[in-house]
Amino acid sequence: MVGKTGERPGRDALASRLIQVGFLVGLVVLWYLAATRWGVNRLLLPNPVAVYDNLLDILQSGEFIDDLNTTLGELAVAFAISVTCGLTSGYLISRSSYWIEVFDPLFAAIYSIPIILFLPLFVLFFGLGPASKIALGASISFFPIVINTIAGFGHVDRLFVTAARSMGASDYRLFRHVLLPAASPVILTGLRMGFTTALLSIIGSETLASLAGLGHRIVHLAEAMEMARMFAYIVFVVAIAVTLNTVVSTLEARGKRN
């Protein structure tokens, strides 16, 4: 173990924590000063106190409920669709290494382009309502799920399968006791990625073309130049997204530990 004497990791951790907090607090202070003392246009940068007040108001009045329901509803349906389709097709494709070789690069290639590009098409087809968001969200989040499902089932060591078969395992038994446990870490990662992309895609498509939902609300406030309230909603939406993503990541980690 070669190192310079004098490195003290414990002290470093405290110092870095202080710098982090100091930096973030400093940013907020700068924001406050810019908005109130330095004459930055209130139409560009609202007073942070006003933002805070608006946030409280939104939460207390429950104004956010309808939009939140719309967004979460779209998310739930889209995710349900992509999970079902992704897991099923992923499993079926993974049963043959030939089909894996055919479809895997295909999926990877399609996933590499920003599928949000197809939103106008979905809007043309489904209109501005939730259906177009659900369709887009499902389409985009399908790919990480199917790609990871294929990878998970496809890379199960053939040795396990052979051993189980030699002990007389039926198709169902093989699936439940060998394939599923072996593949689940990778699949869980795919599900988590699918969830985060679905959430992002739905908020994104609400921002671009919608009549309701959290993304739309932010756009609406921007157009009305209600900056403080818009900032408040941005904070709200980011908080929701971070919470949901953290929950999903924790579920993923928990699932992997088992």
Next chain:
Amino acid sequence: MVTAETAIKVRGVSHQFGEEGDRSFVRALADTSVDVARGELLCLIGPSGCGKSTLLNIIGGLMEPSSGVVEVRGQQVRGPLPRHIAFVFQENSLFPWNTVIENIELGMIFQGVAKSERAARAAEALEAVGLKDFAQHYPSQLSGGMRQRAALARALSLQTPILLMDEPFGALDEQTRMILGEDLSVLLARSRKTIVFVTHSLGEAVFLADRVAVFSARPGRIKQVIAVDEPHPRKPEFMTSAKFTSLRNELYGLLHDEIRKAVQQSAAADTAQAALGRA
């Protein structure tokens, strides 16, 4: 060729890692002193964790000892001395993005060798270790034994009077080790370098060394120094001679208890770790 002049003086060196009371506190070395004569090959042998690699790093200026002093050619060691000391490490220490010859030239760039001399020195070093035909290969394309030859070539090209080698053949298989050991002995007979060589292998120690310093278990101190009175280059027949066997047995006798102690120490450390992990 061993002269009376002392190349390396180690005086009362001890070293510890971490502070007392830390979970990771380790007393690696305790009050070690030894002299290495110019042109001598001194082997450091001992159980795992006895501090031999730590001592090597301290001699080479890569670490500052907690207490004690090391002098190299009359001056106190306070940091790396690239013009006096070159290292050969156990792990793959070649830069994987450079070819063998680029690696060797890079060593000379670091040391400060003039551009005009580098190519000639590199070619010479490669020739000496038998890798002349592999100059343009990348380390990933070479076997473990060839990689260590390349590392040795890099050290040789620096033309330092002292070589510090930390289990250079430790990661290699038995047969490769034997061949490399023989080749090293031939090389060193020609060059008169002072070498400190850390190893786990009893046979390697007796075959290569002029003297072998046997370490105790942690905290390491030198238990005894054994002389191997046999001229260089050592012939393969030396390994089957009676002298070799009796020296090897002597080493084994000194080491056996220390190795047992070291195993017990590490088992105790593992249990402590596991208990902490479960808490």
Next chain:
Amino acid sequence: MAAATPGRRFAVLARRPWLARLVVIAALFGLWEIAARWFVDPLFLSPPSQVIASLDKVFGTRGVPAALQLTLFELTVAFVLAVAIGLVLGLAIGLQSLVRRSFFPIVLLLYGMPQVTILPLFILFFGIGAASKIAFGVTHGMFPVTVTVVAGVQNLKPILLIGARSMGASRWQIFRYVIFPHMVPSFFAGVRLGMSGVLLGVLLAELYVSIAGIGYFTTLFTQNFDPTKLLGLIGVLAAMAIVLNAVVRRAEAHFAQWRTE
């Protein structure tokens, strides 16, 4: 198996998965064609045959070629800026341990944030012209570069640093000859992700509001219920995205040669 005619046909496919892939793609196009021709209202979907035949009309529409050029321009500028800023930021954060421990978590937080929520803000700050598209592309593309550069600097094996020190390397020499070349493959992986990010950012901003870019025309074709031209335009953009991604992937493969462990 006997070499019956259908068997032989499958045998040909069996040996060439890429051929099977083309067959799958052709089958999908076929399905699309049938659905668009006989099942779906032509107001909402056009068959691929029609889309391809009408591509020249798409390019003929006044302003479309200029819009495509503008989009390509936005993508290029955003990409170059994202890579440059990401690299500098990554080096600044990755090289010093205290700076890294303080700021890397902040970078990761920003990387994971749903940036689309602040898209309207970008428009308000940077206007509805190319600047906002470029800016949004940069913020999407720079974080993967930063993160991978920091990782590339961090996962340098300590033995390589120790070896360099023992040979007398100065701090600059260590950066130039050890840290930098080691970081290059990670950097290119980050560049590849950065390209995807830039594509996403620029196109998102374009679709949101555009007066001269392709977003203007997607809106136009949507409002005019012209699926033919819309599909044509989207197809061209998708092709552009595929090509750009392929180019960057090639560059990555070329520069990461020594990582063949």
